Amino acid sequence: MGAALAAIALATLTPAAHASPATLPAIFPAPATMTLGDGTVTLGRAVTLIVAPGTEPETATLVRDLLTKAGVTDITTARRLPAALDRQTIVIGPDSAALVREALSRSNASREEAREGYTLTSLASGSGGLITLAGHDADGLFHAAQSFRQLLTRETIPALTIRDHPAMPIRGTIEGFYGKPWSMTDRTNHLDFLGRMKANTYVYSPKDDPFARDKWRDPYPAATLNALGTLAARARANHVDFVYAISPGPSICFSDPADEQALLRKFAALRGIGVHSFYVALDDIEYQKWNCEADKAAFGPSGAQAAGVAQSKLLNAVQADLLKQDPASRPLIMVPTEYYDAKESPYKAALRANLNPRIVVQWTGTDVVPPAISVPDAKAATKAFGRKTLLWDNYPVNDYASSAGRLLLAPYAKREAGLSSELTGILSNPMNQEAPSRVAVTGVLAFGWNDKGYDPTRTWHYAARELAGGEPNATAALLELFDAEHLAPTFGSQPWQDQAPRLKALLDHVREALANGDAEERRAALAELRAKADALAAAPDTIRAGVVDPGFAEQAAPWLEAMQLWGRALQQTATGLEAADRGHPATRYFADAKRIAAAAAAVPTIPGATRFGGPVKLADGVLDTFIAEAPGLIAVTARP
Known part of the structure; x- marks a missing residue:
């Protein structure tokens, strides 16, 4: 029935x-x-x-x-x-x-x-x-x-x-890394990307722009100024606020009217080419001593508290001038010298007491590169700075020593849903490599738009599809690379995201299958290993084939070269294990794998592309370890 x-x-x-x-x-x-x-x-x-x-x-x-x-x-x-x-x-x-x-x-x-x-x-x-x-x-x-x-x-x-509608009022990126700045083409492409992702802010703050830092008092050459004006127009077309940042901290005399006027003249020149949002960066400077004797006379002996008072005085004057020039202007943004925690201090107390409440303060979380950020962390920052902060998230930036040799391609994670209630927004500090940065930045922007509805893995997959133009094979190839470049370091010894979790799970499965001794299970696991090795070896050619953004393939070139070599080393390793499992000689396969792995480990990064160069690191601690251990996983017994 x-x-x-x-x-x-x-x-x-x-x-x-x-x-x-x-x-x-x-x-x-x-x-x-x-x-x-x-x-x-x-x-x-x-x-x-x-x-x-x-x-x-x-x-x-x-x-x-x-x-x-x-x-x-x-x-x-x-x-x-x-x-x-x-x-x-x-x-x-x-x-x-x-x-x-x-x-x-x-x-x-x-x-x-x-x-x-x-x-x-x-x-x-x-x-x-x-x-x-x-x-x-x-x-x-x-x-x-x-x-x-x-x-x-x-x-x-x-x-x-x-x-x-967006959960956070400010969402975007700050080009705030050390080392080779992005090209104007990179920036143009990035502004288009920000528009597609519904971001609304880009901060121009490359540390190696001399006219924004060491020579901040000097006017920009006409050609550079025109180029920045073109970028500002491209930003407007993408509904992105182009914010110009200046870093006068290493040499400014806070009490000198001439320095204040030099800063305002710089902003006036940028205003003349269509820039209407401004930022003063006071990070990574010495604030325990004055740059001039006049500051000692004006603010007393040098120290953290006096620095907070002096910085507030300057910033308040700049904010007042911005409103005078344009009553509808956006608030001035600043990054303080103590930007990396929410602990109470004389410096933060001075900012809290003296800084105009309209001014937006940036904060990097519980550390320079925090392993996680919670709502209580952000509440502590609100209390310390006397206002909700704008998060400067140092991910996926790779300009510090422990990131040497890496692209940081893990999904954006370990930021707590609900942060939108305690932040004015979030800006990602990306890598020197613009196109690869979009993988993680896609997550940062999606989190800023809807932190409570954010899914790291699904957004990660979307980033791959976008770079691949929706082509399935290129998407799969990119995800192989993303997994192999999953490690996210901190300033400490422990990374905040593990290396190659999907690859590691498969290799651990192979180890377990070989250890258990069941013949059918061994053959199935070795077949999976072979498929993975083939996928790793083939992925770079698929990525280079032109389906993805050409800038990605160019900027990731050394990592693609290393990936192909590591894939071939794993292919030889799989062949050796398959031969050994059948009782055949395998030594030459393992020797080939060792030789190819050594070549893969020696591939250099692009000279000058990042602050710290060196050999490419790809699935390190996972793939190299397995290839080295493989000859000892099966003892070959010659069959009659």
Whole structure:
């Protein structure tokens, strides 16, 4: 009887079985809310696009370009919604526009009230449909377009409603590392990436820009200033705030009006090329002695507390001038000399008592490179600095000794959900290698957008797909590399993320299978080892093939070279273990593996690319250990 009822049920469902089911899409960063409706929308070749009054022309152009890339060849325009949705209709605009509100009402959706918020809704209606992109402000509409871009990668768009806004007001990156700065091309590409990820802040603060640090009083050469102006314009196009940072701490005389005026002149020159947000960096300086005798007369004997008072005086004057020049300007940002913990101190007390409360203070967490950051940690920083801080997260930066030879490609993790309640935002300090930095920075930005809905692993996979242009083989190859470069060091002896966890799990499985002595289990484990070795050896060519961002392959070149060699060494190791398991001689295979492994371990990083060079480290402590131990895992007994 049960089987008969099941057959009837299946027969009833058969006509619908040919239709693609509506599935909840994955959008990154994860939206605040996303709910499925009934049915799906297929764009096809023709759509009607309705651009509501108040829409930025650039955003309208972006949506047109996205539709064209998705295969839409016929885009007609209209000024009002059709009475019947007999074709695909797309409405974009601010949610204050009557036309957009009408579209939202038809879709039974409400507008998002938060800053940078948006509502994106799709309604299936017979042979037609209605897709509405409603921004609470211009930024929100731009963010809606970025979510639409991701939906357009699907064959069909499910009927759904997304209501979304960021959890943290400030989200982005600070180019604040030592060593070779990014090129202008790197920065342009990075600003485009930030726009796609709904970030809103980029801080220009390369430590090796002499005109921002050692020669901070001197004006920029005209060509450099023009280049920075071009970057600022690119940032605006991506709805990213370009923040210029200056580092006068090593030489400034806080009480000298001439130095204060030199700093303001520098900012005025940047304002002249379209930069309207500014930052004073006072990190990594000596603050226990004055740079001039005048400061001793003005603030008393040198020391941490006096430094806090002197810095506050300067910063308050700068903040006052910024408001004078532009009453709508964003708050000044500063990074203090004590930036790496939340312990009470005379310096922090002086800042707390004297620094204008409008000024944003950056903080790197419980250490320079913290292994974790909790909500209580951030609460302690709020108390210590007298305001919610802007997190400067030193991940995935690789300009310190214990990161030498590494790309840091692990997912962004061990930052507690709920930090948005105690932070004004989060900025990632990336690597000298811009394109590889996007792997971890994607996680930082997704966390800043929605810390409570953030999933490290899924976001990590999304970063791979984006770099691979959605191509499955390149995505898989990138994930092999990401795992082999998973280790994340700190300033201490213990890393805060382990090396090659997936590879290690497989190699441990092989060890266990060989130790247990079951022949079938051994053969199966060795087959898995062979497949992994082949994947590691093949991944670099797949990555280099041009599917991924060319900058990634170029900047990761030594690591790809080393990966291919390590993969070949593991192939020889697998061959040796397979031969030994069959009772055949294996010595030459293990010798070849040792030779290739030595070559892999000697591959150098790109000279001058990072502050600390040296040989490439890839799956170190995992892959090299296994290859070295492999000859002792099976004793070869010659068979008659």
